[in-house]
Amino acid sequence: MSAGPATTAPALNMGGRRLPPWVATTALLLPAYGWLMIAIFLPLGAMFLFSFMTATPIGTKEIGYTFDQYKIFFTQPYMWQVASWTFQIAFATTLICAVTGFLAALALARSGLGRSQWVFLILILLPFWTNGLVRIFSWTMVIREGGFLDAVVQFILPEAASVGFLYSRPAIVLGLVHGYLPYMVLTCYIAISTIDDAIVEAAESLGARWWTILGRILIPMAAPGLIAGSVLIFVPVVGAFMEPRILGGPQGVTLGTVIEDSFTQGFNWPQGAALSFMLLAVVLAIFATFSGVLRRNAEL
């Protein structure tokens, strides 16, 4: 075996001197990992440190270290209720996004619209480009008692009672679905558009009706898109606080709003940080559960 300089792995050649390959690799990776360190791990590390403090480290107060912030679920048992609502809202949002997003992506990818597909895709992406506050407040106009929705209903059925449901958990879910649906449409659209038309036609030629094609071909083959979309939606939705606050009103207490309150009104950063890390742990656990499924699908 010869391992002459001509046959070694590519190495940076500086000033005629050869550097070992690991130097080049490190040099190339340094900017990316450096950025990752500064942008993610530094603030996250600071927060992690805060979560063990007794008080917000701004001002003159004496700072001690404690695990108490992590005991909030035992010292304030109503937090269990808050967590339960939060996850119910997140699951409902993800489920509704999965069903409607998948069907929208399916219609888009397989309708044979050709070039006009892009127009529809952009229409679906519009919520992404609207200011979140504007998007959410516009819903309060629609679903409040005597709002736009009521006006429409009472135009059709003049005797009807108000159907306004502002300041309820369904209102929160509505706002969240509207904001996060584009993720699901995009990931599902990408997954579905990679399915060869001939595969669907083969199923049809073998006697499959549309529900069999949907259940046995399209959904299993687009599963990576569905899962990716669900993760992309679920994670931010568990921590969302704008929609619960604006559309939920008094009903809108969620982990997200509690965390936000800790940082703002409560000026209790350690409490907010600890809650954030507990939420992160749960989310990572959910991730870990699904990563196996994702990997198996990626192998197909």
Place this chain on the structure above:
Amino acid sequence: MSDVKLTGIAKSYGGSPVLTDITVDFPSGSFTSLLGPSGSGKTTLLRIIAGFITPEAGQVTIGGEDVTRIPVWARNIGMVFQSYALFPHMNVRDNVAFGLGRRGVKGAEAKRRVDEALEMVRLPGFAERLPKQLSGGQQQRVAMARAIVTGPKVLLLDEPLSALDRRLRQEMQVELLSLQREIGVTTIFVTHDQEEALTLSDQVAILDRGRIVQMGAPAAIYERPATRFAAEFLGDANFFAGLVEGGAITVAAHRISAPGLPEGREVTLAVRPEKISLDATHENQVRAKVLNAIYAGANLTYLMEGPGGQRLKVFAQNSDGVILPNGAEVTLSWPAAHTILVEG
């Protein structure tokens, strides 16, 4: 067994006709090739028979039943695609059993029939593999097993072998043919490969710009092409054009005769390259100059310049080891009986 009949099928896209007045009969149990260049409408015709496309006019009957308005899933067909179109998330057994499941065949009976079908395509023991763990040829065998396991009335194949390399393609041709003979299913096979069409088929239908220009047994079409297009597309041909006078046309002082020439008409005559000999033994004779000799071991192909300046192609057996040099002047001859009157 079921025959397939097409009557007056027409289809156009955006105003331009893709198929025009197609009337064909595919007898029960026969193997028919649809042969034509790319864009001639072969796939469109096959998809009309399958039911993926509804024709603008005409009728499709399978086994005597008018299926023109019947959806694909109810037609009881087997279809094989060029891209194999296996379900990538199912193993071979589930792929093959898919159509059985749609017909309510489940459990032990389904297993038995899947195993039988895999046996027929010579893939026993592959049932638990995923499609991506198989080679192209093996995948196409699974696709065939999947298409035949339900006992379809008609088997439709759209260039199923063109993604395979030459050797494997030839091997698969033989297997496809013996499989088709064994189960006796009416088979319609789309190809743009003339050799494939000749070796496999009971009958060949030649498509040109959305019309069937000729249909018949391979030998009949090869020996008696009806049009210049058919003569050129199925095999090679040399052409001579001229006015018929006294039972022959005259090309640069050479008289070329053929049976049944219409007196006083401008005609095109075709002659196959292998029918021409490099001597003056037959009645039709022309002088030609060798432009190029292509040596292929057992045989030779000469490209020549004919009496009217036209290009001629001549196949010769390499029986005496003589290769004519470029520029050599020779007399070519062939029997009048092998001179074919074709439509321009």
